[in-house]
Amino acid sequence: MADININTVNKYFGDVHVIKDVSLDIKSQSFTVLVGPSGCGKSTMLRMIAGLEDINSGTISIDGQVVNDLPPKQRNIAMVFQSYALYPHMTVFDNMAFGLKLEKRSKDEINERVNEAARILQIEDYLQRKPKQLSGGQRQRVAIGRAITRKPKVFLFDEPLSNLDAALRVQMRVELAKLHNELEATMIYVTHDQTEAMTLADDIVVLDTGIVSQKGSPLELYDRPNNMFVGGFIGSPKMNFISSKILSKSSDATEVDIMGMSKISVSKMSASSSEGDSVTLGIRPEHLVVNGDADGSWESKVFVVEKLGDVTYLYLEKDGEPLVAETEGHSEIKVGDTVKVGFPAGRCQLFDSSGQAFK
Amino acid sequence: MSWKKISLVFLLLIILVYTCFPFYWAIVSALKKAGTGTFIVEYWPSEPVLKNFIYVLNRPAFGSTFFNSFLVSTLTVLFCLLIALTASYALGRIQFKGRTVLLLGILGTSMFPQVAILSGMFELVRSLGVYNTYQGLIMSYVVFSLPFTVWILTAFIRDLPIEIEEAAMVDGANSYVILFKVFLPLMWPAMVTTGILAFIGAWNEFLFALTLTISPEVTTLPVFMASFRGESEFEIPWPNIMAASVLVTIPVLIVVLIFQNRIVKGLTAGAVKG
Known part of the structure; x- marks a missing residue:
């Protein structure tokens, strides 16, 4: 469906070289987690895939098409932000329908898709509420719902659970895993939490100051770290x-x-x-x-x-x-x-x- | 009550009297008869009469200048907000070279006193052929209220979370959709605040209105009020002028009272990150 190929990509913020010659192949329908300490460039990677950040050299292609110069809306992606980023003045329904309305979908189709997403996420009862009337967990569901309704090829998650309390985080983690099975979409997930990485990922990509330190399945990284950085990063308490x-x-x-x-x-x-x-x-x-x-x-x-x-x-x-x-x-x-x-x-x-x- | 509290209440009372007395005095004076009675100090009108108000309301130019004032002020606010909104989106969100210089330049233009640019503005208005028209007045008022409005709205837009804009971009919104469907509904407090200030500015403005217009079909209320003449050239018809002042203030009061809640929110919203 939607392979993502990242080929020797570089990114500078001014003089700071934040992404250094990164190449990655992300398989269609896989759940890939980008993990690393803060400042390692994982969020920047995700934002470059989303099209919210330009790249200085290299190519990013989604589904075989180079998307370097395409704006986010033409990349067939949806993104869930850490701070939820819901539109505060719109109801839950309108939040989830916004993208569809911009695509000029018919009313029936919008209703159908929003209700379907609300059913999957169990937020049907809140559709007429405003975001400020919802709890953190509910808001995060709406943010995910907004992504689902557009049926994108690729879902991008930027630390979606880090604003939630510990119990809710575990619950949402399980639901995200379930969602991935249900939607069969390509998902890329950024986190600094190695537990989330271990539990959710098909593949983990460990980033260290702008380079890919190691890529592999969770157990591969746990059993056979390529280097001390990965060894120390994966596992808690650390190696x-x-x-x-x-x-x-x-x-x-x-x-x-x-x-x-x-x-x-x-x-x-x-x-x-x-x-x-x-x-x-x-x-x-x-x-x-x-x-x-x-x-x-x-x-x-x-x-x-x-x-x-x-x-x-x-x-x-x-x-x-x-x-x-x-x-x-x-x-x-x-x-x-x-x-x-x-x-x-x-x-x-x-x-x-x-x-x-x-x- | 402690001394601290009493002195605070006392201080507040002084400020209240200081700010409200002129308006009260205008009302009292407007209720007096014309003539020598005007000069007797009275804090409560002994024989209140409405004839001054009736006089003002019956002046043929009152209706037309009131309408002019209203039209010019409202259009000034609309143009000002439209231009400022689009400008502040660019200034608040897009990184480009010389942005700070541009912002300081905008602020700098508002530092010139009106008198200093009066003759230049007059020439400009004449050469554009909009002397003694609504367009001429509106143009000059928009020029004066824009810097302040742009600054307030820019500060406000900067404080809106960037993720909301990015989420809208991912959802497929272009700049216009982001500005008008996502940001605008969040910016009402700032829009109302700056809009009212621009409205009051245009409503009260005298110098430009006097210079750039000539006929009562175009000119505004402050100019109309200044045109009152007494029985002789030595008499200033205070009761009539005061009655007009009171009448002129009422629309502004109504507007402010309606929106006062939002003004307070708007004045603080840009200042502190919420």
Whole structure:
């Protein structure tokens, strides 16, 4: 239906180079999430696809047609904004019908489409209200409804849930996933919330200061991050990073040391590495084995215990950032205890000094 | 009541008297008989008469100049708002080189006193062949109320959320649709405020009306009022002039009272981001 091809696109704001040679292929009917810290250029990417922002070089095509110079209305897209951006003086019905009226659709068709969208989003009871009489969640539904009625090829979402409270955010997240299945449209979604990215996406695109750091399915990014940035960005609490050294190399594994206490042989390789090189060992809190046996281990004092009910996070003393380990919800471990954490070799990541992952 | 409160009330009373007394005095004077009685100080008319009002209303030029004033003021407001609305959209939303200079220039033009540009305006109006016409008056009034109106509306448009405009663009609206269907309904407070100020400005204006028009078929109320003559050249017919002042003020009062709620909203709306 509507593939989107982004080809070596560059964008400058004055002297600031915000998008650097980005190329992306977004498959038709996929749900793609652009994620990254603030200032990484994700919203700018979305606005360039929408046509609200010019591009300085490169091409963007939707459905095979280069849209660089087309205004938003000719791109067959709809966009949902973070601040909802409803027309305050119009009723919910008129908000959703505005685009259709501009397309000069017949009255019957407008009624039919708006009512259909209202049914899907369960806002049929509010059609005659003004936006200010609605709650945040209802407003967001209207904003989505406004996008649906126009039946665009591509839906663009710019942090649509970040103004909602936590409970509503989870609820709307589920509904968005449902909506995507129902509409079978291409959706591009910008967020800084990696939970939203993990749960909604077919593909996640991690952006870092204007370049694509990695693109892949949520689990690909979780299991095999390309670099330290992606490793640290995906997952919560974030991946632990431990400075280490290569002790030895074999044909299919690299042996590194764990803070001078232990060593571990990780079956990942990098051609450019050699013995004695500084590397960073990455391991997620949930993969550390607390007080159990693993391929390598390390001992330290606990200085903070966070009990969340289902899990407990232990913060261990380490040079630099603390090491976070996850253990069972009803853990007996107290602040000041010394615990042994085990490192399963299969879960460890290695990154070279420039942050690139060993494969 | 504390001293603080009492002194505040006292201060407010002084301000109230200070601002309202001239109008009250005009009403009292208008109810007096002509002649020497005019010069006796009376805070409450002892023998109120309506003859001054009747005199003014019976003057043949009153009706025509009233109509002229109304027509000229209303058209001034309409043109002024239309031009200012489109200008402020460009000035408030489109980034272009020299925008600040242009805005300052617009503000700068409003700093010239009327007298300074009077002769120039006269020449301009003459050369355009609109001397002693409505167009000439309206043109000169629009020139005077535009800078202020453009500034207020520009500030207001800048404060409207950019996402609303972008949402409309995505919905397929062009600039005119955005301006008239999306922005205009949100701008009523600012439009009403600036519109009323432009109306009052045009309604009260005397110097241009006196210079640019000559015949009672075209001229406006302030000029008509200035044309009152007494029994002799040494007498100024105060009661008649006061009666005319009162009559002339009433339409403005009505307009302001109707829209006062919106004026307050409009005056603050552009100033503080809501």
